[in-house]
Amino acid sequence: MTDFPITIFHNPGCGTSRNVLAMIREAGHEPSVVEYLKRPWTRQQLAELMAQGHVTPRDWLRVRGTPAEELGLTAPDVSDDAILDAMVAHPILVERPIVATPKGVALCRPKERVLDLL
Structure with missing residues (x-):
């Protein structure tokens, strides 16, 4: 079992997210799993x-599979605040999975990035 806290912000419909969760568990850790589409x-x-x-x-x-382009978020002049506000309103706009441990926080794409956090 884990000797430090690990949180994965997870979308079970995403293959990479499922793979990262499995890698954390295979390394002997049981993370806190936050399904951010259910708990925004x-x-x-x-x-x-x-x-x-x-x-x-x-x-x-x-961007892929989200309303990012429709919302105008891919334009180069869109502010970070506007993107952040849209992410809160539309959680699907956040890339996944994000893993947080005492070693840091990272978007684990490719999935092997999680190994640096364990």
Whole structure:
């Protein structure tokens, strides 16, 4: 079992997210699993995760299979605040999976990125 807290912000409909969850468990850890489509982000929570991961909202913006383009979020002049607000309103806009451990916070794409956090 885990000797430190691990949280995965998970979408069970995503193959990469399922694979990362399996990798965490195969490494002997039992993470806290947050299905962010069922329990949406708060703005503060998402902003803090991004700060800890040293990324911007644009870095974690998921375009494929989301309304990002329809909402105008892919335009180069869209502010980080506008993207963050849209992510809170439409959780599907956040790329996944995001894993948080005491070693850091990262978007685990490719899935092997999770190994740096374990």
